[in-house]
Amino acid sequence: MQIIDISMRIRSDMLTYPGDRKAQMRKARALTRGDPYNLTELDLSAHTGTHVDAPNHFLHEGVDISTISLERFVGVSRVLDLRGVKFVEEKDLRAQRIGEGERILLKTDNSVLLKEDRFYENHVYITHDGARYLKERGILLLGFDYISIEEHHAGEPLAHLELLMAGIPVLEGLDLSGVEEGEYFLVALPLSLGGAEASPVRAVLLIW
Numbered sequence: 001m002q003i004i005d006i007s008m009r010i011r012s013d014m015l016t017y018p019g020d021r022k023a024q025m026r027k028a029r030a031l032t033r034g035d036p037y038n039l040t041e042l043d044l045s046a047h048t049g050t051h052v053d054a055p056n057h058f059l060h061e062g063v064d065i066s067t068i069s070l071e072r073f074v075g076v077s078r079v080l081d082l083r084g085v086k087f088v089e090e091k092d093l094r095a096q097r098i099g100e101g102e103r104i105l106l107k108t109d110n111s112v113l114l115k116e117d118r119f120y121e122n123h124v125y126i127t128h129d130g131a132r133y134l135k136e137r138g139i140l141l142l143g144f145d146y147i148s149i150e151e152h153h154a155g156e157p158l159a160h161l162e163l164l165m166a167g168i169p170v171l172e173g174l175d176l177s178g179v180e181e182g183e184y185f186l187v188a189l190p191l192s193l194g195g196a197e198a199s200p201v202r203a204v205l206l207i208w
Contacts, residue, residue, distance in 0.1 A: 001207065054164070066193055078184075081180070101139070114146060
């Protein structure tokens, strides 16, 4: 079995969404200081690095990350290579023959940008009609290769709303740079954070 890690490495100088807290990792105890053990303290946003958004990220009555069925985060998934488009719209997705119950991971030109420490406002995004089409196809999960699926400064988060209102979690910050288009087995489990609207994940693809 081959394991492909498609997660961002969490570190203090990593890429974050503008305005979000930078991740902080502090050695509260350290063997090098004479302590009997090492102990790291973390201070970070639930949207740090590779993470999953739950419906209550934008919806008052939406469920939190701890109550979403884990089935959505584990199972067969399909990576679609959409490099070369400036934004992902319905026509791009319609050509992929997406079926009901699929887990869809989108690889775009963002796969290069994701390795940079600064945020690119002109990143590839998912349009409102693109998200609506995915909702209508009845997918279980959407994965994306940047820390937001939304057009920057677009106003309302219409892509998120289309998906989250249908109960479809959004997995953002996937490193798909070394992954070819095709079918894989995805494992991307969020932490069971009661009441939280998101959670960091360690996302991997498995090949037998």
